Amino acid sequence: MKYMMFVVTDSQRDTVSDESDVDVWVDELDANGKRLIGEVLQAPSESRVVRVRDGKRYVTDGPFAETKEWICGFDILEVEDLDEAIEIASRHPMARNGQLELRPFMQWEETAGA
Template sequence: MKYMLLIYLEEHSLDEAERQACYVESTQLAHKLKADGQYLAASPLQPTAMATSVRVRDGKRFVTDGPFAETREQLGGYYLVEARDLDAAIAIAEQIPMARKGTVEVRPLIEIPGLPS
């Protein structure tokens, strides 16, 4: 089953040296997951200042600068992994460096037949 591991943290909680160290550790984890056949994708996200939110209501498009919701922690990145079950996905999530400073939300994907691969 595929799981999305969503990484939330306070956007300005890391200095540049901590951020670079996190990228190194995250890259190492991605290579380990790839070797284990579990890696599908991963990436940090640009800051919320770069976000644009789109809503369509009654056929009208509304575009707003910024994230969908104002919260204490922001979505900072993700891993998309293959895991046999929720326990295995949680075991991967606890290895993500930002789990030590923020929160990693584990969500199973709904696989819809017919989507492009």
């Protein structure tokens, strides 16, 4: 199963000191084939929102969320099941310094006859 793992900043931090390093996490998952790709994203101030309404294109500066949280990166995981995805996410350093959202990819062959 493939999961998109959104890496999200968070204003709350774990009070327990964590010596984990993202590079160690990445190297381990890349070596065992569980992480297919991942990237760090620029700040929301660099993003653009694109909408088309009534045939007209609207482009605005990045999202204007009233929050201190924003997606700062992503990883695509290929795992056996949700439990394995959760276990992998819990080892990511941002689990202590942010939060991780796991979202499964749509399984089109399952929905084709629905």
